[in-house]
Amino acid sequence: MKAWINGIGWVTPAGFGQGRQSQSPPLQAGELQIPTRKDLFARIDRRFGRLDDFSRIGLAAVTFCLRDAGAEAWQKKRPLGIIAASRYGCLQTDLDYLQTLIPQQGKLASPNLFAYTLPNCFLGEAALRFGLTGNSLIINRRDPSRLAALQTGMEELSWSEQCGILVGIVDLVAPPELAAEDDLPGSLFLLLETTPRSEISSYGELELQNEQLFFNSDRLENLSQLIAACLQVTASVVDGGEKIPDS
């Protein structure tokens, strides 16, 4: 199975970004800033205000990714799916919800917070905003390479009629007692499509072969390697090697 990487977007300790406007590596440890509505959308958006932090970083990275691919605007719904890998999921929202549940024995349990105690809910927010009708799910598994969502997404593309899929990672900063050494808080999504786009140059071709991922024929070991390779491609193809300042 082969697919084109047509967009990349992220919210990480490195900042908010999209592939064609940045060459600095987005995956790094550190403080995570939660995006506000103004960081994403020009217009007032009450729905965004209701989102929990997990959904905000996930939705923001999806938005930047689609924007990077020139695919944010839509007229007709499109068969694009979303698969995100997460270690901690919406644990922080669960904890916040429990703080509304416990004190008055349920009397003040927040329906709004509860609505986001399923990690896949932000996928619905993304589907709603961007007219996505493909499959949408969150996966949890041990995955030091951070490639699980890409592999799952490639498999999904190979056996469905979806024309593309957004794949990525989403995690808030973990509670200290649960945090792992290799945690990288934030979210990052890639748009994989079965065809290249005419209006932009693709980052390159991703291939799944015998459960191994290859980018432009090079075998991938982890997500950081893939992103670094993609950003180099952008620098050389789009800007003749010159670096564009971060947005």
Add this chain to the structure above:
Amino acid sequence: MKSVVISKVACVTALGSGPDALWQGLLDGRSGIAQLQRFNCENYVSSLAACIEDLTAPLEGSRLDPLLEQLAEQLGEVPQDARLLVASTKGEIDRLDVSVRAGEALPQAVLFEPLLKKISRRFGLRDGGMNINAACASSTIALARSAALVAAGQAEVVLVYAADIVSEFVFSGFSALQALSAEPCKPFDKQRQGLNLGEAGVALLLMSEARAARQAQPPLATIVGWGAANDAHHVTAPARDGSGLFLACRAALKKAAINAAQIAAINAHGTGTPYNDAMELTAFQNLFADDLPPLHGIKGSVGHCLGAAGGLEVLVAGYALQQQMIPGTLGCEQPEDTGQRRISVAPQEICGDYLLCTNSGFGGINAALVLQGGDR
């Protein structure tokens, strides 16, 4: 494309332990929905749920632990090369609740990785597994993915393990959303007022037909079609037009290479909430036009078992195809107009080879499977 069979099944529900207990309970019209004793419900809109009898958590454990033991004992030996797909919406949510109330440090068990490890180890699998979270369609999506893996030859055997428990965390949330019914739920009934939560564990072993034959494993059913689609409209409410469910069903029929007229019956999600059931009937009407096949839902008997719901319903669908009969829809005394003469509180005879199973969930996800009857 390889043929994918369901070769072994196990389950525990409020109707008892084992697939036969579930099937017979459904045929007998029994309900596991009863007054909740697990926590105080005085501040909630309902005090009903379908809990598994005597399901208690061990010290520093979860109620999912005894469920895993029961399922492993029922299922027996599982090939070590089986891939593992788990479907749970909240995992060991009881551990999180207890830790927070006690002001203790959170245990690793609140994450999915330890749960996957526990399940994988208990079944003696080499694969570490993956949890799929797609709300109330989680196990249907897991089954669809498993079927696709086997059909494509990427796996020979897949164990789908789905479980969710009744917890105050989830119960209070559905209460706050005004989605619970104070009375036993009435899926597809004109007077339906909401859902009752349930809890269950279900395990389904899928394998290629050739592998099942080598292992002399008579199949319960064959999964011949699958599809999923999103029609997000609101974070917790379904799209009124049922467009996502329609797309998911259409994809499943196409994969199965059959037309809607060949479907002998439908096992619907049927939560008992006004919007969900209306959405489903709209989607089915669009799919089947004036030829809606017999339809049923089991949540009036076992409650809404969240991530385990789809797995249980597929198990029941396998039995239904073998016996050419679908159980009644408990609580549906006055079916909605679209379901007239197609939904009944009593079991209905069916005639045909294919059964459609559907589930929908928060976040706008919809999933559908087409099962073909097998010989047992």
